[in-house]
Amino acid sequence: MIRLVIIADDFTGALDTGVKLSESGIRTLVTTKLAEDVSSYDTDVLVVDTESRHLSPEEAYEAVFSVVKVFADQPDVLVFKKTDSGLRGNIGAELTAAMRGLGEDKLAFVPGYPAIGRITRGGVHYIDGKPVAESVFGIDLLNPVRFSRVDEIITDQSDEVVVSRSIKDLSASNWGISVYDAETEDDMHKIILSLKKQGIRLMAGCAGAGAYLPEILTVPEAERPVPQLEEPLFAVCGSINPVTVGQVDWARTHGFNHFRLRPKQKLDVTFWETPEGLQMLETFKSLIREKKPVVVDAMDNGENQETVRVGKAMGLTVDEIRRRISRTLAALFAELFAADNAGTLMIIGGDTLQECMTKIGIHEMEPVSEMSQGVVLARFSRGGKEKYILTKSGGFGEESLLTDLAEQIKKVEGK
16 A cells, blocks of 8 residues: 655656665655556555656646646645755756645655755755855756755746745745755754654655655564675766766776767767677676676766767757767666676666666666665566666765775675
8 A cells, every 4th residue: 555655856866765765664666657556556655757857847747747646635645756955857846746736735845965965054955065056066967956045946937935944943834835944864854753743745855855754654664685786886877977977987996997988979879789889798798707897987078068069060959968878878788688697787877777777678666775875776577587776866975986886796795
């Protein structure tokens, strides 16, 4: 029986919030395609990825509204609208759609994630001490954040009343959207507990708030075993977030075999069928057999400006460039996935993950555990067999993340 519905705007975001519940032993399923009969889901928590981050505000509104509307007549089902911790995407349109689809007059929004340096103070959202519009998210190539005040981000796409609330005032508005300041994990905990006591049905936030969702459910929790993973770690990276750039550079100089696709290669969705692509695939498979860690990325010098230049010369829009890169990486993933032994595959970046899963025909996943902050081990079924992959959003993790994961897998396999 579904007790909680979480709606995310990309696949990695859906997983990194869902895993907060599954690690507590709460049955959690992530899907990119909502079933016509939602009573068919045998899960406590259903996470729906609407893939709406790159849509227009109007399209994003419809995507979220259509999902939430399904549960409007089920008052015992709680709804959590998962947002990006950097406030990218169609925040205002999607929060409004959640309210109107559910028929609720009020929504509680807790955008902070203090554990990774993302806080809200005085209604302003900060990333590692910088107002979000002045941070790396303000210069994001595809989804730049133009405002630092959360109420301005929301009202840019919404006519709902927005009220900013400090940690000293945790009451929810009788109508509209309440945005809560949070600078510490203790703040986050207090807010979620307060909202639970107030009986708020509709909440929103990133994975930071998602970490406290198990406390609002009345289902038994239990430990879940983590499966054994195989060497080597093979990372397919579609993110150009500066955090991920640093992780790839660290891995490159600390033992990983590193391959960076050139602009024309990553914009050619048939690249892996060309003689050059086939030769590269054989190199990858040889390294896997030798259990040597690999990272393949689609970066230029961090922001893909050269790729944008080449793509525009080919007559492509920025959105078409983004899609082509994801599809080229997805084609690589499909080739590796079909191999007898590909070690442990990792996908970095929500767009890339979505394309990879679509390529192999997978629409549902079960988050198993968080191997490191923002790194989710997920399970799915294909051909009657259980498969596992690692996923990560671009902006998560320490610089040494990839080498740490490779060592972690090596130690586990060696037991």
